[in-house]
Structure formats: C-alpha cells, structure tokens
Amino acid sequence: MPGAIIPNLSVDCVIFGFDSKELNVLLVERTLINEQDHSVVFSDFTLTGNHVQAGEDPDAAAVRILNDLTGLHDIYLEQFHTFGSTQRLLKKKDQMWIHSLGLNIPDHVITVGYYSLIDCTSVEITNHMSRNVRWFPVNELPELAFDHLNILQKALEHLRIKLKQEPIGFELLSEKFTLTQVQRLYEAILGTTFDPRNFRKKLSQMKYLIPLDEKQTAVRHKPAKLYIFSRDVYERTRKTHHGFLI
Amino acid sequence: MPGAIIPNLSVDCVIFGFDSKELNVLLVERTLINEQDHSVVFSDFTLTGNHVQAGEDPDAAAVRILNDLTGLHDIYLEQFHTFGSTQRLLKKKDQMWIHSLGLNIPDHVITVGYYSLIDCTSVEITNHMSRNVRWFPVNELPELAFDHLNILQKALEHLRIKLKQEPIGFELLSEKFTLTQVQRLYEAILGTTFDPRNFRKKLSQMKYLIPLDEKQTAVRHKPAKLYIFSRDVYERTRKTHHGFLI
DNA sequence: CCAAAAGTGTTTGCAATACACCCATGC
DNA sequence: GCATGGGTGTATTGCAAACACTTTTGG
Numbered sequence: 001m002p003g004a005i006i007p008n009l010s011v012d013c014v015i016f017g018f019d020s021k022e023l024n025v026l027l028v029e030r031t032l033i034n035e036q037d038h039s040v041v042f043s044d045f046t047l048t049g050n051h052v053q054a055g056e057d058p059d060a061a062a063v064r065i066l067n068d069l070t071g072l073h074d075i076y077l078e079q080f081h082t083f084g085s086t087q088r089l090l091k092k093k094d095q096m097w098i099h100s101l102g103l104n105i106p107d108h109v110i111t112v113g114y115y116s117l118i119d120c121t122s123v124e125i126t127n128h129m130s131r132n133v134r135w136f137p138v139n140e141l142p143e144l145a146f147d148h149l150n151i152l153q154k155a156l157e158h159l160r161i162k163l164k165q166e167p168i169g170f171e172l173l174s175e176k177f178t179l180t181q182v183q184r185l186y187e188a189i190l191g192t193t194f195d196p197r198n199f200r201k202k203l204s205q206m207k208y209l210i211p212l213d214e215k216q217t218a219v220r221h222k223p224a225k226l227y228i229f230s231r232d233v234y235e236r237t238r239k240t241h242h243g244f245l246i
Numbered sequence: 247m248p249g250a251i252i253p254n255l256s257v258d259c260v261i262f263g264f265d266s267k268e269l270n271v272l273l274v275e276r277t278l279i280n281e282q283d284h285s286v287v288f289s290d291f292t293l294t295g296n297h298v299q300a301g302e303d304p305d306a307a308a309v310r311i312l313n314d315l316t317g318l319h320d321i322y323l324e325q326f327h328t329f330g331s332t333q334r335l336l337k338k339k340d341q342m343w344i345h346s347l348g349l350n351i352p353d354h355v356i357t358v359g360y361y362s363l364i365d366c367t368s369v370e371i372t373n374h375m376s377r378n379v380r381w382f383p384v385n386e387l388p389e390l391a392f393d394h395l396n397i398l399q400k401a402l403e404h405l406r407i408k409l410k411q412e413p414i415g416f417e418l419l420s421e422k423f424t425l426t427q428v429q430r431l432y433e434a435i436l437g438t439t440f441d442p443r444n445f446r447k448k449l450s451q452m453k454y455l456i457p458l459d460e461k462q463t464a465v466r467h468k469p470a471k472l473y474i475f476s477r478d479v480y481e482r483t484r485k486t487h488h489g490f491l492i
Numbered sequence: 493c494c495a496a497a498a499g500t501g502t503t504t505g506c507a508a509t510a511c512a513c514c515c516a517t518g519c
Numbered sequence: 520g521c522a523t524g525g526g527t528g529t530a531t532t533g534c535a536a537a538c539a540c541t542t543t544t545g546g
Contacts, residue, residue, distance in 0.1 A: 006254045008300075009356060054254075055354050058330040082328045082358050084304040108301050110255060110358075112328050165407075165490045180525070197527065198509065221523040222516035426498070443500070444536065467497040468543035 012049035014155035017120035018172035029132035117171035170229040178224035208233035251297040258295035260401035263366035264418035275378035363417035416475040424470035454479035
C-alpha cells in the first residue's frame with residue numbers, strides 16, 4: 001500500500017537556528033477559524049511534523065518533513081527522544097483542531113522527536129504553502145500546540161548536552177564565521193557568558209578551527225578574522241571528554 | 247479495542263546487570279525447530295521486547311516487558327533511541343522465524359529502545375515461562391537476532407555517556423556496596439582501569455556516598471567498609487559538568 | 493604465615509579562572 | 520574623533536595523574 005501512513009506514529013522536528021544573537025526555533029502558525037462567523041477561535045504555533053509512511057524509516061521521514069518546510073537538504077538532524085504519552089493530543093484545543101479539520105488522527109499517536117541545526121540566514125522563509133512560518137527566540141516562545149513545548153524543551157536539553165561534547169555548533173553558523181560568533185553561539189545555547197580571553201584561548205587549541213586569509217567587510221569596527229570548521233581535522237584530533245567523577 | 251496492538255510499533259529492553267566483575271546483558275534464547283524432523287534449524291538470542299498496545303505509553307510498555315521477564319518493579323529504565331530501519335527484520339533467519347511461527351508481524355516495525363540497570367544478584371533467573379534466559383558479559387555476546395546487536399551497542403554507548411554525567415551506576419549495585427565495587431563497575435562499563443588512590447580520592451569528595459558502621463563479612467581478606475548512595479544528598483549537592491570546549 | 497584485597501599521601505604539571513587595556517574600521 | 524566590537528597576556532589556583540607500601544582478615 002504505497003503512500004499509506006502508520007496512523008499511530010509521527011515525527012516532529014525542532015528546527016534550531018542562530019542569528020548571531022539568539023537561538024531561535026522555527027514554528028508554524030495554527031489558526032482555527034469558526035466556520036459560521038469566520039472568527040478566530042484560537043491561534044498558536046506548532047513544530048513541524050507529519051505521519052510516518054508505511055515502509056518509511058523515521059529518519060527518512062524527518063528528512064522529508066524538514067525539506068518540505070525549508071527546502072533544505074543535507075542538514076544536521078538528530079533523533080533525541082520518542083514521546084508516547086497517552087495524553088499528548090487530548091487537550092481541548094487540540095481535539096477541537098483535529099475534529100474541526102476532519103483529520104484522521106487517532107487519540108494516541110507516538111512521535112519521534114528530531115532536532116536540526118541550521119544557519120538562520122540560509123533559510124528563505126516564504127510563508128510556505130500559505131503557512132505562516134516564523135523564527136522565535138527560545139526565550140520568547142508563543143503558545144504551543146499539543147505537547148510541543150515539552151518536546152522543544154527536551155530538544156534543548158539534548159542540544160545543550162551534545163554541544164558540550166561535540167562540535168555541532170558550527171552547523172548553526174555560516175561556513176565562514178568569526179570567533180566572537182562562536183562565543184555568542186555557546187553563550188546563547190548554554191545561557192551563560194564567557195570571558196573572551198579565556199574562551200579564545202580554548203578555541204585556539206582546537207586545531208580544527210582553520211583561520212582564513214580573510215576578514216569581515218562592511219563592519220563599522222575592527223574587522224574580525226574569519227574561520228572555517230574542518231570536520232576532517234576534528235575527527236583526527238578528537239579526544240574523549242569526561243564529566244562527573246571521571 | 248482493548249488489548250489490540252499497534253502492529254508497527256514495539257519496545258525492546260536492554261537489561262544490564264553487574265556481578266562485581268563484568269557488565270552483563272540478559273538475553274532470551276530463540277531456537278527454530280524444523281517441524282518435520284525436529285532438528286534445530288538455528289539457535290540464537292534476542293533482547294526482550296514486545297509490541298506496544300493501543301493506548302499504551304511506550305514507557306509503560308517497557309515497564310511491563312521488563313516485569314514480564316524479571317518479575318521486578320521500580321527499576322531504572324531509560325529510553326535511549328528509536329530504531330526504524332526498513333531492513334531491521336528482513337534478515338533471512340529472522341523472516342524464517344517470523345513465518346514459521348505464524349507471527350503476525352509486519353515487515354517494518356519501529357522499535358523504541360530502553361535500557362535498564364539492575365543488580366544481577368537481585369534477579370532469580372528461573373528459565374521463565376519455559377524461555378531460556380541467560381546473562382552474557384557484554385564482551386562475550388552470542389549471536390543476536392534481528393538488529394539487536396545494533397540496539398545493544400547503542401544502549402552501551404548511551405550508558406557510557408550517562409554514567410559519566412550522572413550517578414546511575416549505583417542502580418547496578420546492591421544497596422550496600424564497597425568502594426572497590428564502585429571502581430570495578432566504572433572500569434567494566436568504561437573499559438578502562440583506574441588508580442585506586444585517585445579513584446577513592448574522587449569518591450571521597452562525593453558527599454552522597456554515605457559510609458555505614460558496617461563491614462564486609464566472610465571475606466578472606468581485609469573486610470571493606472560498606473556504603474550506601476543517597477540520592478537525596480546528590481540532588482542537593484550536584485554540580486553541572488562540562489566536557490568539550492567548556 | 494600466606495594469600496588476597498583494603499586502604500592510604502605526596503609531588504608534579506596542566507588547565508581553568510580572573511582580570512584591563514589597545515586596535516582597526518565606518519560613520 | 521568617536522563608537523563599536525576585535526583582539527591580546529599574566530598570575531593564581533585547583534584538579535588530575537603518577538606512584539608503593541602497610542593493614543586486616545580467613546584459611
């Protein structure tokens with residue numbers, strides 16, 4: 001049965017982006033209109049997600065869903081948790097939404113959560129397919145549908161842990177970046193500040209940050225040197241990191 | 247529809263246990279018998295798993311599955327990854343197994359992976375319900391069914407990372423334990439060795455390890471002091487740990 | 493008394509922290 | 520020339536690593 005869906009299984013993507021200042025999430029507006037008087041019953045936002053198709057790997061579904069919304073390929077995607085609470089779709093608003101649209105969604109859907117990291121500036125948000133799509137800073141979220149706040153928070157937790165263990169932050173920057181951008185990125189995601197001298201000292205030990213013979217242009221201050229990240233050098237020089245107790 | 251299953255969704259549990267020497271996994275034998283001549287077609291081992299029931303939270307399914315096999319309640323369980331490859335049940339042996347038993351299993355089943363930590367000595371392995379159930383050291387695994395080797399390896403990776411960040415190791419020891427047991431546990435899971443002086447120095451800083459006025463008995467060497475783990479003290483004294491870059 | 497594991501201190505080097513000023517550019 | 524962010528060095532402290540011998544018990 002081609003194109004059939006697995007009714008009880010979906011994938012949701014938390015799309016993180018960085019704009020040189022804040023960590024953002026890409027959200028899709030959901031507005032329920034009263035059929036009679038065309039008034040707005042409610043309006044809120046959702047992550048992007050969809051059902052998994054029969055015979056489709058959820059990893060592939062996540063790639064598809066991400067591409068549907070952003071048009072991007074080859075972006076960083078990480079599965080972080082599967083959410084299966086029996087209550088996750090049963091809030092009043094969510095049931096109204098599902099019924100009023102005549103959607104064929106069972107009461108209990110298990111969803112596999114992925115997060116992706118993209119450079120905000122690389123996405124053209126074109127209010128895609130008449131959907132209102134917007135970036136929101138993770139600290140100024142609108143009201144979210146279903147259990148999407150929960151999913152988003154868990155994604156953030158995982159991102160923070162992962163960021164401390166692997167150099168995934170560069171996925172959020174454009175190919176060439178400055179060291180200050182790296183610092184701002186870490187500060188935004190981890191919610192702290194770092195001393196620039198100490199932070200740069202650390203960065204300068206990372207051999208996979210490769211300085212270019214190139215500087216920022218058109219900035220009204222001392223232009224910063226640009227760097228690229230070499231995954232290749234990283235793989236060759238990585239060390240294991242420890243935390244608790246060891 | 248009570249008792250109905252979600253045909254495309256299952257849960258698998260990797261049950262880790264520690265026996266003061268090695269890290270072990272609890273596996274269930276799977277033997278395919280030729281109906282004609284009663285010869286053994288093949289014999290290998292599986293993790294314990296089952297389908298998720300309609301309206302059942304996968305977390306609850308994992309608890310159920312674990313209890314079915316071990317009879318234990320209230321044990322440490324952690325969801326670590328969801329496996330959805332379209333190929334995961336399609337190996338020849340696995341298809342033979344499924345068809346010969348007339349099992350109603352679709353070709354594509356997505357499974358949510360959990361691992362649990364138990365004290366080996368607390369489980370009575372009673373070849374439960376005529377199933378042959380055995381502990382295997384993680385370094386001496388038998389042949390595994392389906393993609394269960396893959397699932398097990400991923401569980402181990404997650405366990406290693408988690409062990410370095412949180413004091414979950416005590417779930418694998420009995421309530422009272424010696425510091426050397428803690429060291430052996432960390433060595434077994436992480437596959438290294440530690441200097442006992444440095445390791446104990448570290449442990450002695452952990453205020454949540456509470457010494458008892460009690461020692462080992464019936465050992466033919468200097469008896470070691472016994473300790474208990476206090477989650478309560480841990481929660482009050484935990485610090486955040488860092489790795490890579492910070 | 494022997495075997496087996498428990499238990500204990502000191503030194504050394506490296507990595508984390510704290511801290512303040514000059515530089516290059518666009519307007 | 521001034522506002523803006525870029526870029527740099529040193530001193531101190533705390534943590535990690537290396538390393539060898541004595542103690543207590545059961546048999």
